[in-house]
Amino acid sequence: MTRIIASLAEISASYDALFCDLWGCLHNGKQPYEAAVEALRAYRQAGGKVCLMTNAPRPNQYVIAQLDRMGVPRDAWDIVVSSGDAAQEALFQGAVGTEVWHIGQPKDDGFFTDIPEGFEDAPAITRVDLSEAQGIVASGPFDEENETPEHYADRFRDALERGLPMLCANPDIVVDMGDSRIYCAGALAKYYEELGGKALYFGKPHAPIYDRARKILGLGGDARFLAVGDGIFTDIEGAEDQGIDSIFVTGGLAAEEFGDDVENPQGDMLEDWLKRQGRKPTFAIGRLR
The missing domain is CATH 3.40.50.1000 (HAD superfamily/HAD-like)
Structure with missing residues (x-):
């Protein structure tokens, strides 16, 4: 059963690195979610590595420039890897x-x-x-x-x-x-x-983007990874295929499925919906925070 958590900090100490999605998790395409930015900053300050992993079809330097324009601080991440x-x-x-x-x-x-x-x-x-x-x-x-x-x-x-x-x-x-x-x-x-x-x-949920991220991060073979995303058939399916744990951000693409409070998904609605999708994320959270 997927465990609903209130914050990344509840479970982050168990992982060496995050594969964190962008759209719907860190920003909405126009501005960043401040709580998500602070969660990633805190994780890095505690020693974790953050890979922003996006299915954007552009090379990562263009994604980084977009994040800069949007106001996402560079101390919230270590590397950016794109489908592009x-x-x-x-x-x-x-x-x-x-x-x-x-x-x-x-x-x-x-x-x-x-x-x-x-x-x-x-x-x-x-x-x-x-x-x-x-x-x-x-x-x-x-x-x-x-x-x-x-x-x-x-x-x-x-x-x-x-x-x-x-x-x-x-x-x-x-x-x-x-x-x-x-x-x-x-x-x-x-x-x-x-x-x-x-x-x-070549992007999520397919293996090449994960292989590229691991290579750039350069962590040891026993590194513990956690995927964060709102795409059930990209972020979550990709994590399952890679054999790593995941946090499903319910307040993204499928927000209307889990009750009126975007920040706090209803557990019964979440479990029913996940069963229909055939996916079992390790954790769920309303918004990354």
Whole structure:
């Protein structure tokens, strides 16, 4: 049975490092949650390591710049690892070819233009029209505020006829931007697969992003990790697949499922919902604090 906790400090001494999600846990896409910031600061001051692990489709330097603009202090974390980091390596290894059709926005251009270390001599990646592409890279909808995956039906069917693979730079299905819910690249990839296409994933819940985080943190093989997140099929499923404990933040994407008080989920509602999802996080908390 998932244990509901009131604060990270209740259980944090049992872990050497946190894999902490961003959207819905540390910030809402526009501003940080101050209680979450203070919880991470306190954990680090007690000797723990904090890896901010995000399915953002951009290399981590762009995520860090966004956190800086948002006002998240750098003493709340040690490293940032993004889905964009892990997926970018696969791109420059040729996972979907060198001529690709990009579904995404200009804010994701760094995924293509910032060459990752060790790939300076790799074949150049060129963005082309769908008709000329060897593969697809999805970092998000062209118009994330108005488009749904179904807007891409005709173009996806054309891609399927040519057998094009899709590299998904962000496995999230949706995120909350302030009070608005928007589709992510994961929704496009899921729809492409439903139509019969092949999609490649590198962010949560898939192993490459965790492997990358462990390597950078450089902790010993007996290190104890704890994942924190509001995505039941990304953060929590990923933690289960990795064999590590997790805290499910109920006040994020699924907040309306657990009662009227976002800060204090109702235990019976939580257990019923988790059973339907087929997931068993170790702990749950209303908001990270």
